[in-house]
Amino acid sequence: MRRKDVLDLDDFSAEELTEVLDSAVSMKEVLARPIKRVPPLRGKTIVNCFYEASTRTRVSFELAAKNLSADVVNITASGSSVEKGETLVDTARTLQALGADMVIIRHPHSGAPYLVARELDACVINAGDGWHAHPTQGLLDLFTVREKLGSLDGKKIVIVGDVLHSRVARSDIWGFTTLGAQVVLCGPPTLMPPGIETAIAEGLRRKGGNGGNGATKEHAAVRVQYDLDKAVEDADVVMALRIQKERQDAGLFPSLREYSRLYCLTRARIARAKFGALVMHPGPMNEGIEIAPDVAYGVQSVIEEQVTNGVAVRMALMYLLAGGRSDLAV
């Protein structure tokens, strides 16, 4: 992999995405072994730098690094020099001086990992920045869909909910469209980023098409629809996003009750999608609000597998960033 950092999926080619996903297949095989530990990152120091609360992403990165035999150091905003007013740039320079080989960063402000990456010789992986990007979530979502459906090409992916504030949605959009899928964003207009369709179309144009597949030839790679019942028709994948109560306080939707009435993934709605369509959620879920419990734990749900796959994908990414080759067995 010819890059220092993974900050978003917007600059990944279809070939690069496929390289990571292929490598993650090998890593998933490692995870199925009785002893999950392999040696490629022995002697490397990986710093997990989380400025926001997180369970699954932080633990997933830590396990992925340990499975590759790296040494892992965890930093959180509370209990570190951040509480003493140390700036992000200072923290980055400190990590550089301490000799970190790879830095995983989760930060509440969009773009913060770019600032860190410029200060560091070490590899930087974005574990979620503000509303902007969550590339490893995007990769694990791609991995999960590809594993279940064989290919992304021509598939219809519906992402439902608060797209405006969602870094998961933004990274998923780049990943899915680059591999030839069509993405429909569904949610209240108040939670849609103004100009998102133009943004993606422009980004894909500059990237040189969406992976050379047919999806954008007839349809826009991304479109917005407010009516979930219509949006889910013929969908191959339906993904709910977490809705936060504070968006109601900001006047963006009237009540969780009405939100749920319009945008909850229910059995009736999933029944309108393709037979056997996948149900996904990046977690943590608000059951009964954006997703009905029987759907979340139903046969079409791959939500728990997303979490498992997250470890494999993060192992693959760290392995490749550290100079590993996807065609070599681990």
Next chain:
Amino acid sequence: MVAVATKPLMGDTRSGHAAPVLIRGGRVVDPANGIDGVMDVLLVDGKVAEVRQGLGIPAGGRTIDADGLVVAPGLVDLHAHLREPGFEYKETIESGTRAAAAGGYTTLCCMPNTEPALDTAAAVEFVRRTAKATGYVRVYPIGAITKGRKGKQLAEMAELAEAGAVAFSDDGDCVENSAMMRSALEYSLIVRRPIVQHAEDKALTAGAQMNEGPVAARLGLKGWPRQGEEVIVARDVLLAELTGAHLHVAHLSTAGSIEYVRRAKQRGLRVTAEATPHHLTLTDDLVAGHWWSATASLAPYDASTKVNPPLRTNEDSAALVAALNDGTIDCVATDHAPHGVSDKHCEYALAASGISNIETALGQLLSVVHAGKMGLAEMVATMTSRPAAVFGLPAGTLSAGATADVVIFDPEREWCVDPQQMFSKGKNTPLAGHFLRGQALFTLVGGEVVHEH
């Protein structure tokens, strides 16, 4: 780069001892007098003595050969942040006026968002006194509209005006309350000085980081919609009509705002407006850096692109240039906003807003001229006679008897913007590493050279 400067005595009345200066053979552009041709300019006793062809060299005087150069009235800026008192690490009156001289400016009006704010006669007098003692160019303070710039109680405008405030503004903050804005406009009739509004409906711009649109959508940054400016411009135009007062709209950034100003002018209201070099020439795709533009050298989220109001789109900047050309927008104003390194080298959302641009403004405006979108004489007018007229300042002309404030610039000279070479303490410019075509070579205040390149 060699730059020489002497600091003149900035008394209320010029010393009058400046040696005569003959500026020979330049293209003299003096829009106030309709002059645009190759001739000589003679400065004697700190005043413009004569402008015509074939002037002789005065005894004991200096001759500046301006062959191939443009000789114009010193540039006039209605909107600069000098940061003193309170934020001397960002800029001082000395460093800011030195930067202004390097940019070709001889007169600037400084905004009152200092600490303390310029809301008392003492604070206004402090700025004038410090400018006299340490400044390189003429400084006219702008007083606060409200005490502490908090929008609650009117500042003592009459006393501020007596102390030397040439206009009033809460710049950086909008006077949001409609009744307060009405009062400010009405009360300003006593002193007959303009109310300068920073138009921003904060409910629409809460947490906003950049222009709302595709680039913000991609970057995951909260958008600052154009309407956040336009609702205030529209309201203020109505209040200007109600009160008959002089409303000056600061840093217009959207095509929509222009229409409200145009309608106000058509109705004969006393409404004027300014646009900044960055809103005239830069757009929001810079925030995405090299992601969006193949030619951009900036990294994504470079906070040097953060400014309030934010950089907009091509349609907006084209409309601003057109409105500047047709007179709907009266003048260029820099909104020079210097910041310290740590104010900008941080997360985008935490970064301070503003661009340090008083040294690049002329080159930026000349890029509009070089692109064929504006005539050179018109450009000079928008930076000299037209801003001077908005605030009624005794500046911006080479009329005989006028103070000898002159800029001599080379409209063709290419130079690379290097923040470390800038005189301003604020190195915050998104133009770092860019080439500009056109630069001030001599700046004279009261007949004395305050900057020589």
